Amino acid sequence: MILDGKKIKNQILDELKDEVNNLTIKPKLVVIQVGNNEASNVYIKQKNNMCNYIGYNFEHFKLDEDTNIDNLLELIYKLNNDDSVNGILVQLPLPKHIDSNKIINAISPVKDVDGLTDTNIGMLCHKKDSLYSCTPYGVMELLDRYDIDVSEKNVVIVGRSDLVGKPMSMMMLNKDATVTICHSKTNNLTEFTKKADILIVAIGKPNFITTDMIREDAIVIDVGISRTELGLCGDVDFDSVKDKVKYITPVPGGVGPMTVAMLGKNILKAYKLQNK
């Protein structure tokens, strides 16, 4: 059975649209871009469309490739102090001369709608309500919408990135799953993946997970997305595993759309955090 991220995304956007429709002052997202990365242009367009659909205000600062870090920090501080701005998102990657870590952590945690600041990941670890990283948060939401309870389940995460693997582990732990985090240095990976009730893969290696690596009736969440000669492709060899699993996310149309939906949720959450 397919976990249809695209369908759930549309449900979420409609729910948000209804809620925002009742607000006199509309939440506002600001996206900061430095340079003119083609992929970034596409992603920002998607975010703009999402905001338009829900009814959020949207502003896009597109700065020169050679912008210096002090000017960028100054802009972020200004937006931190601007009450009309509820969410601040710095589109990554930044040019090499800019320290991304410093820039991300300059964003006020209550406006950090990507959930990437040290403080927000720390609050997640401490099981506090905060702004969570959109992709793992989207995985949790997708499972929840299909009434899949993760409590007491053996959850195996392959990949330990700051963006997915690590926050994913804390979200699963906070929901009472037993969590194992595997990665490139894991020996006998299959021994772990084969035991998983829920297997989450985020390593960026096309078709890496094959049928012999999973158990019968597993739930498989494929966070990977790679562009190959045969088109977009996940970390899981979908065709080989699809008849063995209980649920699986397709690529595209699984976790990807959920990420945008959760950004939409985070903007409203940020607005509420700032106005409570």
Next chain:
Amino acid sequence: MILDGKKIKNQILDELKDEVNNLTIKPKLVVIQVGNNEASNVYIKQKNNMCNYIGYNFEHFKLDEDTNIDNLLELIYKLNNDDSVNGILVQLPLPKHIDSNKIINAISPVKDVDGLTDTNIGMLCHKKDSLYSCTPYGVMELLDRYDIDVSEKNVVIVGRSDLVGKPMSMMMLNKDATVTICHSKTNNLTEFTKKADILIVAIGKPNFITTDMIREDAIVIDVGISRTELGLCGDVDFDSVKDKVKYITPVPGGVGPMTVAMLGKNILKAYKLQNK
């Protein structure tokens, strides 16, 4: 073979003493206590002794049980801004009328020598150099001093507390271990513990881990310490497992002393962070 935390603690304190001896301005720890909890009095005395031994300055604020939160916050802000203070430690537990979370997170992360603020656990998740929670940091140091490499090892942590289990998992992950976090909601716990190359137990249940739950030649780290009729006792049934393991920490004399030693290390680290 015994991992002798007491011996390693003394080595560390001597190393710190040598280093501090060469500093013109000595690092300073401030401990804030609210009320007169007996156990807290003992722990603070230990910290005072450690500071005296190394050559740190030490100051103890002992506030009335009915101190209100605003006065406590005011004191913390004052100490945050006092350049002569390098480490601030609020002795827990606080009286019930005070929100511990709010107090802990009021401490400047660069002075948070207990490593408990949201920001510091977040920096640990992001693999940044920061002040780490003393007990799990002590476990890492103890293994390191015995030349036990955790990279590529199967590490199983039983317990998911903010103080031990969660930061422990991130420290192990940062050192390339494959990490599983088990807890009270884990089904078939023995299936996980029996696979562990390194088993770390922090649940506060005396003698909970027995010989049938571990593999031959495992390394067992016992973080638990409970007072029973038979004396102090760990989470691991030491007598039953000691002949099966490769290494084990005793209780007392294993992880406990390391916690104090790592507080000592954190104070000097905080001093350096503030003076770089």
